[in-house]
Amino acid sequence: xxxxxxxxxxxxxxxxLTQAKLLFNSVKQGIKKIRNTRPNRNxxxxxxxxxxxxxxxxxxxxxxxxxAQDCFWENKGAYTGEISPLMLKDIGVKYVLIxxxxxxxxxxxxxxxxxxxxxxxxxGLKPILCIDKLSQIPKDIQGNYILxxxxxxxxxxxxxxxxxxxxxxxxxxxxxxxxxGGSVNSQNAKDYIExxxxxxxxxxxxxxxxxxxxxxxxxxxx
Ligand code: PEP
Numbered sequence: 001x002x003x004x005x006x007x008x009x010x011x012x013x014x015x016x017l018t019q020a021k022l023l024f025n026s027v028k029q030g031i032k033k034i035r036n037t038r039p040n041r042n043x044x045x046x047x048x049x050x051x052x053x054x055x056x057x058x059x060x061x062x063x064x065x066x067x068a069q070d071c072f073w074e075n076k077g078a079y080t081g082e083i084s085p086l087m088l089k090d091i092g093v094k095y096v097l098i099x100x101x102x103x104x105x106x107x108x109x110x111x112x113x114x115x116x117x118x119x120x121x122x123x124g125l126k127p128i129l130c131i132d133k134l135s136q137i138p139k140d141i142q143g144n145y146i147l148x149x150x151x152x153x154x155x156x157x158x159x160x161x162x163x164x165x166x167x168x169x170x171x172x173x174x175x176x177x178x179x180x181g182g183s184v185n186s187q188n189a190k191d192y193i194e195x196x197x198x199x200x201x202x203x204x205x206x207x208x209x210x211x212x213x214x215x216x217x218x219x220x221x222x
Pocket of ligand 1: 009011182203204206
């Protein structure tokens with residue numbers, strides 16, 4: 001039985017806390033239901049799936065969510081508008097996305113990302129480093145981090161990376177735990193696990209539709 005990680009990146013959605021609660025609760029209930037049903041009477045699921053949900057910062061406490069979309073590299077101080085790794089840890093967050101391409105596109109640099117990964121590791125949280133090429137991995141990170149291979153052309157475009165191309169990237173990545181992200185849906189999810197050899201998925205758009213997100217979880221668990 002493989003351990004898989006399915007990560008939902010809600011980005012800057014939904015617009016209201018009430019909607020966030022509805023989405024979160026329906027995903028939670030759906031996961032419970034999936035866990036209580038077996039594929040057939042005598043069978044167990046083939047894979048154990050851990051689900052991480054990364055809502056906007058402002059919803060984290062109300063939802064008691066386990067994932068964040070970013071964080072700063074200092075733990076406290078005069079850094080207006082920033083959120084620290086220690087603050088995230090204190091409210092129960094376990095995983096932090098770092099270096100998402102949508103942040104890099106708005107000015108986040110390699111140096112900033114490097115500092116963020118180190119800060120997240122230092123407080124005992126798990127960074128998920130998003131890259132679209134291997135050269136984006138800092139060389140001097142001490143500690144276990146998760147990689148997410150997210151080719152920019154596939155993010156939010158409905159044009160997923162081919163399984164063959166993603167498989168090559170997976171083979172070249174020197175990391176035990178690599179996720180694939182980029183236009184994942186319930187039709188293609190299992191191929192990235194079974195055929196390309198990834199240990200999980202990072203899901204944007206499809207994670208905002210609870211039914212589709214739950215279908216993905218079920219498909220990769222079986
Ligand atoms: C993402 O936001 O990291 C992502 C992969 O988005 P989408 O699934 O919508 O392509």
